[in-house]
Amino acid sequence: MTAPRRLVPVSLGDRSYDICIGAGLLDDPSCLRPWLVGREVCLVTNQTLAPVYLPRLRALLPGEARVTEFVMEDGERFKNFETLSALLETLLRARHSRATTLVAVGGGVVGDLTGFAAAIYQRGVAFVQVPTTLLAQVDSSIGGKTAVNHPLGKNMIGAFHQPRSVLIDTDCLQSLPERELSAGLAEVVKYGAMDDGAFFAWLEAHMGALRARDPEALGEAIAQSCQAKARVVAADEREGGARALLNFGHTFGHAIETHTGYGPWLHGEAVGAGMVLAADLSARLGMLSWEAAARLKALVAAAGLPVAPPSEMTPDRFLELMALDKKVLDGRLRLILLTALGQGVIKEGVPLASLQETLARGASLCQSPR
Amino acid sequence: MTAPRRLVPVSLGDRSYDICIGAGLLDDPSCLRPWLVGREVCLVTNQTLAPVYLPRLRALLPGEARVTEFVMEDGERFKNFETLSALLETLLRARHSRATTLVAVGGGVVGDLTGFAAAIYQRGVAFVQVPTTLLAQVDSSIGGKTAVNHPLGKNMIGAFHQPRSVLIDTDCLQSLPERELSAGLAEVVKYGAMDDGAFFAWLEAHMGALRARDPEALGEAIAQSCQAKARVVAADEREGGARALLNFGHTFGHAIETHTGYGPWLHGEAVGAGMVLAADLSARLGMLSWEAAARLKALVAAAGLPVAPPSEMTPDRFLELMALDKKVLDGRLRLILLTALGQGVIKEGVPLASLQETLARGASLCQSPR
Numbered sequence: 224m225t226a227p228r229r230l231v232p233v234s235l236g237d238r239s240y241d242i243c244i245g246a247g248l249l250d251d252p253s254c255l256r257p258w259l260v261g262r263e264v265c266l267v268t269n270q271t272l273a274p275v276y277l278p279r280l281r282a283l284l285p286g287e288a289r290v291t292e293f294v295m296e297d298g299e300r301f302k303n304f305e306t307l308s309a310l311l312e313t314l315l316r317a318r319h320s321r322a323t324t325l326v327a328v329g330g331g332v333v334g335d336l337t338g339f340a341a342a343i344y345q346r347g348v349a350f351v352q353v354p355t356t357l358l359a360q361v362d363s364s365i366g367g368k369t370a371v372n373h374p375l376g377k378n379m380i381g382a383f384h385q386p387r388s389v390l391i392d393t394d395c396l397q398s399l400p401e402r403e404l405s406a407g408l409a410e411v412v413k414y415g416a417m418d419d420g421a422f423f424a425w426l427e428a429h430m431g432a433l434r435a436r437d438p439e440a441l442g443e444a445i446a447q448s449c450q451a452k453a454r455v456v457a458a459d460e461r462e463g464g465a466r467a468l469l470n471f472g473h474t475f476g477h478a479i480e481t482h483t484g485y486g487p488w489l490h491g492e493a494v495g496a497g498m499v500l501a502a503d504l505s506a507r508l509g510m511l512s513w514e515a516a517a518r519l520k521a522l523v524a525a526a527g528l529p530v531a532p533p534s535e536m537t538p539d540r541f542l543e544l545m546a547l548d549k550k551v552l553d554g555r556l557r558l559i560l561l562t563a564l565g566q567g568v569i570k571e572g573v574p575l576a577s578l579q580e581t582l583a584r585g586a587s588l589c590q591s592p593r
Numbered sequence: 594m595t596a597p598r599r600l601v602p603v604s605l606g607d608r609s610y611d612i613c614i615g616a617g618l619l620d621d622p623s624c625l626r627p628w629l630v631g632r633e634v635c636l637v638t639n640q641t642l643a644p645v646y647l648p649r650l651r652a653l654l655p656g657e658a659r660v661t662e663f664v665m666e667d668g669e670r671f672k673n674f675e676t677l678s679a680l681l682e683t684l685l686r687a688r689h690s691r692a693t694t695l696v697a698v699g700g701g702v703v704g705d706l707t708g709f710a711a712a713i714y715q716r717g718v719a720f721v722q723v724p725t726t727l728l729a730q731v732d733s734s735i736g737g738k739t740a741v742n743h744p745l746g747k748n749m750i751g752a753f754h755q756p757r758s759v760l761i762d763t764d765c766l767q768s769l770p771e772r773e774l775s776a777g778l779a780e781v782v783k784y785g786a787m788d789d790g791a792f793f794a795w796l797e798a799h800m801g802a803l804r805a806r807d808p809e810a811l812g813e814a815i816a817q818s819c820q821a822k823a824r825v826v827a828a829d830e831r832e833g834g835a836r837a838l839l840n841f842g843h844t845f846g847h848a849i850e851t852h853t854g855y856g857p858w859l860h861g862e863a864v865g866a867g868m869v870l871a872a873d874l875s876a877r878l879g880m881l882s883w884e885a886a887a888r889l890k891a892l893v894a895a896a897g898l899p900v901a902p903p904s905e906m907t908p909d910r911f912l913e914l915m916a917l918d919k920k921v922l923d924g925r926l927r928l929i930l931l932t933a934l935g936q937g938v939i940k941e942g943v944p945l946a947s948l949q950e951t952l953a954r955g956a957s958l959c960q961s962p963r
Contacts, residue, residue: 304674304678308674311743311749312743312745315749316745339713342752343709345751346738346740346753375686378716381716382712382716382717382752383717461717
């Protein structure tokens, strides 16, 4: 029996592909096979997920497949050059040719690292994303951005490399730890805030159902999020313009992650606090009403996310870390801000004084100073 | 005073660029500036070339440029993950943004490594090739193939990333060691053999002038070679079909380089012997006359190149190393052979016995067995 599914197309010319979303998708033996290039397959996952997913994925492969498995340690701090190098060496030792297909099974760490390995193994091989966290399902598995971290900055080394397909089984979310569910909801809230006011309002009404893992609500939120991301990526594959809007909350978020050293704060948690900072700055600059900023903060809180950066992070520390961020082009301060709930804009030349005021606000972010 | 130049266009849609060839090109202050994206520039070269070229390159940069320099050790064995990592770290420490431009000054090692760094630094930045060896001028600087070596195979990790421009000053060749000149001529001979019978005949007539570094002959040979490569690359940027013809002699050559450990044999020397092996196999299979095979061998010898693999390399050792080569797709033996001088073909399913006979011939390669 095949469960009902939704297909979200990502239109990128000869690199187009579909995101396939469905409950129980990974029980369907036909879901993966169309995307395998040759007979060689490398399944990549982490130590936590391997016992759960490797047997299921093996069952999806044709009998004649020559299968290699690479199990990395679990955690953002292993999304680095050393793990990448180990994966590449595994492929070389197993003599995978250019006709191999890499299958990334896990969250954004596994997906980003596997995608980058696929981008540079023999100058580029095929890969398929099987995201198992909400964050990966609505964000990192879509759009072809792949990377590893460097001690000097997050995602600093990477490539644009599109997957052949993204397979999302919403049942994976039933066993996801609460904190990771909330972290994924940060990106869902982001799509509403920067792209779709109606979706933002829907999220305000359904945040309880989402946190209770109601399958219908999750399916709808994932499909809406994937559509929003696919729309932006199709318009701007290599982040020359509109795609930068997807970084709403992320410049601040990356600074928080770099400061804390990748790990103590989940990516989505940092983005949650980052969106609150961006909304405060938007209101401070008169671009957004304080009421809208407060609604954004309330929705971030309802998602179970932090609404302020770590208390020990000074404005100066933020500015130091943001200077290395790649959204800061050629020395000019460039941030994604809001003009309404559902309307993000790229703002060049943000006044430093306003930014410093926002960074100094702590728990009172998004409250009108009047 | 500006010396006369030739422009060879490389047509790749929005990634098109020109190869600019001229004697004294690097004395012209206007040759580099049009290709710089922002104010940040990183000059990359090796320890041997740095004293000669860094002062000249600095003189080509605008006064407001923020310049970082990266000087790697000289040699193919440093075209590896460690040097790549050091270059990326240099860029991060100097806080280069996505608007930086990397300038590769040197041979294929510097160019391949710098190009790969440009491909993956912040998911891709601009770079310019300033090739200073004949090999780099006629081959590795053109076409966007970038890579580093791995102990398990040459060029196994890399990306396709096109330069913004290739600047060829033929005066660089006057100080090139004799062995490196011959190594570059291997690729020049390759273009004649696989693509242009008239150019092959021209090379038979002018090999003496080329080895005597006659500027006119060198200019003509470089321009013809760049045109041949640009033609093939434009037709097949990512090596799905015709571009594989550029690998004439290279599958054997890579096996020789892997066996000897990168260094004792220059790349061009290995390609020279590799072309003789390929010509012998072509004649053995009845695709090419033994007379034509002998002419190929004679031209390789006239270029000052070896015409047989290292004597200790057994056929079995060759086959072991070739199995890892990326031209061997999905387990099927696939080689570039000749049907005439000037006509390369992709040959699938080469009989193993014929290949083994060729690999066992040693000094008598390309002589008719009758």
